[in-house]
Amino acid sequence: MVTTTAVAPVDASPTAPGPGRAGGRWYEGAGAHVVLILVLVVALYPIAYMFGTSFKSPQEILNNVNVLPREFTPGNYADGWIGIPGVTFGRFFLNSAVVSAGVVIGNVVACSLAAFAFARLKFPLRGVWFAIMIGTLLLPHHVLIVPQYVLFNSLEWINTPLPLIVPKFLATEAFFVFLMVQFMRGIPRSLDEAAEIDGCGPYRRFFFVILPLTKPALVTTAVFSFIWTWNDFFTQLVYLNDLEAYTVPIGLRLFLDSSGQNAVAPMFAMSVLSLVPVFLFFLVFQRLIVDGINTSGIKG
Template structure:
C-alpha cells in the first residue's frame, strides 16, 4: 500500500510565493547592508587603493588603518573622543528619560489650569527648526560662560526640551487605565506615589524607546557639538572624524574609515541591548484582565 503524499497545486503556489518573498527580502537586505559592507571593506584598504578600487573587498588588507586612526592626531587618541561621546550621550539619555517622563506624567494624568494650552505650545515646538534656536541659545550659554563645556548639550535635556519624547510618553500614559490611579488613591497614594509605583513601571517600553533614540541621536550629532566644543580634548567622535580631513588637502582617508567603523559599534551594542529590554518590557508590563 503506497504511503506517498500527493502534492496539491495550492501547496506549490504557496511554496513559490514564500520563495519569492524570501528572495525579495534577501535582495532588499543586500541593498541595505551594502553601504555597511563597503565601509568595512574600505577601512581595510590603503589610501591609494581606496581611490582605485571601488569594490567591497580589498586587494591588500591594511590593518594599520585602525592603529593609526586610534592614535588620533596632535597627541590626542581616539579613546578620548569615545569617552567624551559616551559621557555626553549617557548624560543625555538619563536627562531625557527623567525629565520627559515627569513632564509627560503631568500632561497625561494631572489636572491643572492651562494644561491644554501648555501641551499645545509644547507640540508646536516640533515645527520650529532647530537651527533657528542655535544663535539665541549660543548667546545665552555664552553669557553663562558655558561655552567649551558639555553643559550646553546636556542642560536643555534636563529641562525636558525634547517635545517628541514628551509626546511619546504622554500618548503611552494615556493608554494606562485610570482605574489604577483610583485604586492607588484609595490605598493612600499621593500623586507622587502613583507616579512612582503605578505609572513609572508600566511606562518602561516608552522609557526604553526614549533611551534608544536619545543615545543614537546624541552619538551621531555633529553641529551642536562642533559649535560648543572648541578644544580638541573635548571633541566627540563625529567632530573628531572630520579632523582627518583638513583644508590643506591632506587627509587620512583610511584611518577615517576605520574609526567610522568603530564609531558604529556603540550604537549597535546599545540598540541590541535595549531592544532586548524593550521586548521584555512589552511582554511583562502589559495589563492582563
Template sequence: MSTAPGLAAVRTPRQSRPAHRPRPPLFGRRLTRSPLLLAVARHSGLIVLLVVMLYPLLWMVGASFRPDNKVFTTLGLFTGDFTTSNYSSGWSGGDQLNFSRFFLNSLTITVLAILGNLLSCSLTAYAFARLEFRFKRVLFALVLGTLLLPYHVTMVPQYILFNQLGWVNTILPLVAPKYLATDAFFVFLMVQFIRALPRDLDDAARIDGCGHLGIFCRVILPLSVPALGTTALFTFIHTWNDFLGPMLYLTDPDHWTVSQGLGSFLDATGQSSYGSLFAMSTLSLVPIVGFFIAAQRLLVEGVATSGLK
C-alpha cells in the first residue's frame, strides 16, 4: 500500500525493533573468546596421545640397558642398574647369531626389493595410465583384485613353485616377485599419480622425438619422485620388518634377516635373553627411523598431492 505524499511512513513496533539474535551458549562463547584456552587444550591432548604412543618404545630402549634379571622389575623408563653389555652380547650372539651378518642380509634384500618395486610398478603404472590396449580395464581390475587375496592364500602355491625352482634357502623368493609388479597397491598409487600429470607434456616430448621409453624416463619419472619416494618408504618398512617370508624360505642361519635373528633370542624353555633382545630391537629400528625421516617430505607429497602444483 502506498503512502500519501509528504507523510512519513509509520513504523510498527515490530519493524522498529532490531532483529533478535540468539546468544551463543556460555561454554561455546568462552571457547571462542579464549583461543589460548582452546590451543592449550588441543596441545595437551596431543601431548598425552604422544606419550601413550611413545611410551612402549621408550620403555624398550630403557630395558635394553638393564640386566636380564631386572628387565621386568619396573614400569619405569630407567633404573639405577645401567649396563651396555646387552648390546655387545647381542651383537656377537655366539656361533650362529651374528647380527652384523643379519643386518647385511636384511639390507641386501631390502635394497633389491625397493629397486624391483620402483622399476616394475612404475613401468606397469605407465602402461595403465598412458597406453591404450585391449582388455586394459579388465587387466587393471585383475591387478587391483589381488589386493583382496591374503598372503596366506598364495603362500603354499608360491612355496611349491619356488621349491621346484630350487630357490628355497636363497633370497630369490623374497626379491624376484618384486620385479614382476606383484605389489598392486604401489601400481595403483602410481597409476593415480601419473594420470594427474598433463598429457601436454607427453605431446611436447613426442614432438621432440621421444618414444614411450623416452617419455617415461625423461618426463614421467622425474615428475613422479613423490610417488616413487612413497613406494620406496613403504617397501623398506615392509621388507625390513617381514618375518614370515624369511622364516619360510631362509633356513640357513647365514642367510637369516634381522627379524629372524630377533626371534632366536626367545626360547620356549624359558631361557630367553630379553636384555639382548631389546638391545637388538632398538638397533633394528635405527634404519627405519632414519629412512622415514629422510623420505618424510616425499611421503607427504606422494600421498597428499595428485598432480602438478
C-alpha cells in the first residue's frame, strides 16, 4: 500500500515576509526617527554654539555666527578662570558646590522623612496637613522673598549660604515630598506588617524597609535639587551680597558688568565649564535611577 502525504503550497508571492526584512516593513518608524533626530539637533544647537563661541575672539563673536570658529582662541578659558580681580572663578565654583550639596542633602533627608509620615503613618489631621502642604505649591516663590529676607536678616544670615541651605532641612520643597509620597504609597503594606511582626518600630521600618525601596525617588530628588540649585540666579542674588560669597550664575553675570563686550568670550568659556558638573551629576545618577528600578523588588 502506498500512502501519499499532502504538502501545503508555498507562498512565493513578493509580499510574503522574508528573513531580515521584518515582515517587509523595515521602513516603518523611519519618519519618527527623522523627527526625533531633528528635535535633538535643535535642542543641542545652543550648546554646540556656546562651545564653539568659547573658542572665538571677541571680534569674531560679533562677525561670525557659525558654530565653528575661524581661529581658535583657547586663552578664553584662562582669562575667564582668572575672573574678577582678586577672586578667581574657582571660588564661585566652590560656593556653588557647597550650596548645591547642602540643598541636595537637605531635600533628600527632610523630604523623605516627611513623605514617610504622610504615606505610611497615621496621625490626627493627616489629610488636612497634606492638603495644606500641596497648597503651598500654588504660592509664587517671589511672594515669599520679602518675609523670608526679613526673617533671615534678623537672624544675621544674609550674605551666608545658610538662607539657601537651612530651609531645605525643614522639608520646604512640597514638590519632592509629594513625589516621594506617591512612590511610597505604591510599596506593599505587607512589608510594613512583616517588619512590625519582627519588632521594627517606625524608624527602623523607614531606614531598613521603605528607604531602600524609595531609591528611584531619592535619586530623582537629588538630581533635580542639584540642577535647580546650581542654575539658580535670583534667590542667590538676593541673599549673597559679598563678592567672595557669589556662586557661578552670579559670577557669569559679572563678566558683562565689569568689562562689557570685551569679556563676552571668557563668559562663554566659563558657561561651558559651568555645564560640566551638571552633566556629570546627571550622568552618574541616571545610572542609579535605572539600577534602583531594577533592584527595588517591586513587581507591577
